[in-house]
Amino acid sequence: MPQDPDFELYDNVGRDADQIAAARYGIATRGDLLRWARRDSEAFLAQHPLPDKPLPSPDLAPYLAALAAAETPAEVSAVTQRLLDAAEPALRAVSDYLFATAQWRGQHRGAAKGSPPKLLMEAASRSLSVAAIADEADLRTLRAAYDPAPTPNLPPPGTARASTALPPAAPHAPPAGPAPSR
Numbered sequence: 001m002p003q004d005p006d007f008e009l010y011d012n013v014g015r016d017a018d019q020i021a022a023a024r025y026g027i028a029t030r031g032d033l034l035r036w037a038r039r040d041s042e043a044f045l046a047q048h049p050l051p052d053k054p055l056p057s058p059d060l061a062p063y064l065a066a067l068a069a070a071e072t073p074a075e076v077s078a079v080t081q082r083l084l085d086a087a088e089p090a091l092r093a094v095s096d097y098l099f100a101t102a103q104w105r106g107q108h109r110g111a112a113k114g115s116p117p118k119l120l121m122e123a124a125s126r127s128l129s130v131a132a133i134a135d136e137a138d139l140r141t142l143r144a145a146y147d148p149a150p151t152p153n154l155p156p157p158g159t160a161r162a163s164t165a166l167p168p169a170a171p172h173a174p175p176a177g178p179a180p181s182r
Contacts, residue, residue, distance in 0.1 A: 058086060073145040080138045084131050091127055098124035 015023075022029040028036075066079045102108050102120035111117040 055090070058090075073141050077138050077142055080134065084134055084138075088131060091131055095124045095127045098127065 018029045018031070022032070060083075063079055063083045067076065070076045070079060098120050102117040102124065108117035108121065
């Protein structure tokens, strides 16, 4: 199979482990693949300019200040729920994009487990799972504060308890073996 003309075998001087392994097996590195994709998509990106800066990061200062001042689980929950509500639109947008990428040109239909479309669909789902897991943690904290599990009624420490390891013996056990005949 002919290799891409841009792909060169590497010597190990100044190379990272990924580059050394790629040279050993004759495969492209992650950097190679991304560099080739950038080169081959230059004309496309010229027609469809995209922002080259990261998406704006939310200002966490008010949330962190409120968290530092919180003294009760209810106050921590109020901060956590506000942050989750504020982050939900961005998480949903990322999830929607990943899902659309998985469905691009119908490639998800009949795709095998572990294939790129299935991995993208899993990533779309997991991007929303972050907020769901954080919400579950918050609710568990509130449950522990407001609705703790009832404690079992244990006998006082000085009272001896019967062993519960074995079931109680039957009042009258029949003899083992066949019954004597007359």
